[in-house]
Amino acid sequence: MRVSRKVEHLQHALQIGQSGEHGLSDIRFVHQCLPEQSLSSVSLETYIGELNLSSPIVINAMTGGAAETEEINRELAIAARETGIAMAVGSQMSALRHPEVRSSYTIVREMNPTGIVFGNLGSEATVDQAQQAVEMLQANALQIHLNPMQELIMPEGDRDFRGVLDRIARIVHAVSVPVIVKEVGFGITGEAARRLREIGVSIVDVGGFGGTNFAAIENERREESLAWLNDWGIPTSCSLLDVQKSCAPAHIMASGGIRNALDICKALAIGAGAAGLAGIFLKTLKTQGTSAVIQQINTLHAHIKLIMTGVGAATIEELWRVPFIIGGETAHWCYARGID
Numbered sequence: 249m250r251v252s253r254k255v256e257h258l259q260h261a262l263q264i265g266q267s268g269e270h271g272l273s274d275i276r277f278v279h280q281c282l283p284e285q286s287l288s289s290v291s292l293e294t295y296i297g298e299l300n301l302s303s304p305i306v307i308n309a310m311t312g313g314a315a316e317t318e319e320i321n322r323e324l325a326i327a328a329r330e331t332g333i334a335m336a337v338g339s340q341m342s343a344l345r346h347p348e349v350r351s352s353y354t355i356v357r358e359m360n361p362t363g364i365v366f367g368n369l370g371s372e373a374t375v376d377q378a379q380q381a382v383e384m385l386q387a388n389a390l391q392i393h394l395n396p397m398q399e400l401i402m403p404e405g406d407r408d409f410r411g412v413l414d415r416i417a418r419i420v421h422a423v424s425v426p427v428i429v430k431e432v433g434f435g436i437t438g439e440a441a442r443r444l445r446e447i448g449v450s451i452v453d454v455g456g457f458g459g460t461n462f463a464a465i466e467n468e469r470r471e472e473s474l475a476w477l478n479d480w481g482i483p484t485s486c487s488l489l490d491v492q493k494s495c496a497p498a499h500i501m502a503s504g505g506i507r508n509a510l511d512i513c514k515a516l517a518i519g520a521g522a523a524g525l526a527g528i529f530l531k532t533l534k535t536q537g538t539s540a541v542i543q544q545i546n547t548l549h550a551h552i553k554l555i556m557t558g559v560g561a562a563t564i565e566e567l568w569r570v571p572f573i574i575g576g577e578t579a580h581w582c583y584a585r586g587i588d
């Protein structure tokens with residue numbers, strides 16, 4: 249049953265596409281007419297937690313667990329290898345329960361033996377499952393996803409979210425790699441991020457509203473739609489600004505609706521060490537193929553360098569210090585949440 253759900257998620261994600269307002273249009277860089285920067289000096293190297301990355305772009309968690317998904321993971325892993333970027337797999341729980349689908353995940357490591365690969369599990373995972381997930385991929389980090397609203401919209405989803413923080417704490421202490429806790433498109437608050445950091449979580453990926461919309465996807469799968477929940481969630485810009493109250497940028501990943509280099513640069517500037525993109529790479533892969541994904545990533549890299557030059561930042565760390573203005577709903581969020 250989980251296998252067909254994964255294929256349905258892929259189909260609906262492609263059909264619905266990305267929807268909603270991620271809030272990054274509320275952020276404006278302050279133009280610099282004297283940037284004192286040269287494009288050839290700009291470096292895209294960055295770090296999140298203990299991980300050094302050659303690029304701030306990460307292919308975020310999507311899939312695995314069925315024949316069709318093996319093909320997708322293989323091609324995304326090739327794109328990650330060719331462009332030197334990190335990549336996460338989708339939840340590995342199905343491989344732990346059904347060893348016959350393991351290859352749909354391990355293909356990622358096979359295709360990219362020396363690249364940065366993130367494993368992925370839900371917060372129901374046990375310590376033993378977390379260790380197996382890391383070992384399966386020789387993963388460089390383990391993502392644990394939080395998705396209570398998605399589960400609540402799924403008729404077959406979880407209904408009991410007690411004990412999550414304790415389970416994550418046990419996993420953090422048991423696994424040998426950094427743990428990343430992420431949402432899947434509903435956002436994370438500063439308070440939750442602080443509690444996660446206190447138990448040793450290395451990186452918080454805000455997974456904000458405004459991109460792939462799992463309320464809308466699950467509503468497509470339901471007989472009786474709860475479409476009035478399709479707007480639920482904290483926009484990515486608001487979640488990022490909220491989380492940076494309690495976490496340094498080097499411990500934050502931005503994701504949720506990030507589509508272009510300007511979105512990436514804004515997300516980094518307001519306080520993230522890297523940016524995860526999921527739905528947009530899936531769409532390019534399915535409509536135009538692997539070489540188009542490689543081209544898309546190369547173009548994103550070129551455009552990020554162009555913007556960094558324009559704002560006078562030679563490094564991602566310098567981008568964390570460039571001035572920006574916050575307007576619209578994001579400014580309202582900052583005021584209401586006491587963010588300076």
Ligand code: FNR
Nearest residue numbers: 261309310338339393432459460504505525526527
């Ligand atoms: C996802 N996402 C996801 N996340 C996760 O932690 N584990 C998972 O198994 C999945 N599965 C999954 C399947 C599909 C088809 C998509 C498109 C996405 C969520 C993903 O990592 C990301 O958080 C959201 O998609 C928001 O980012 P984008 O798509 O707006 O860039």
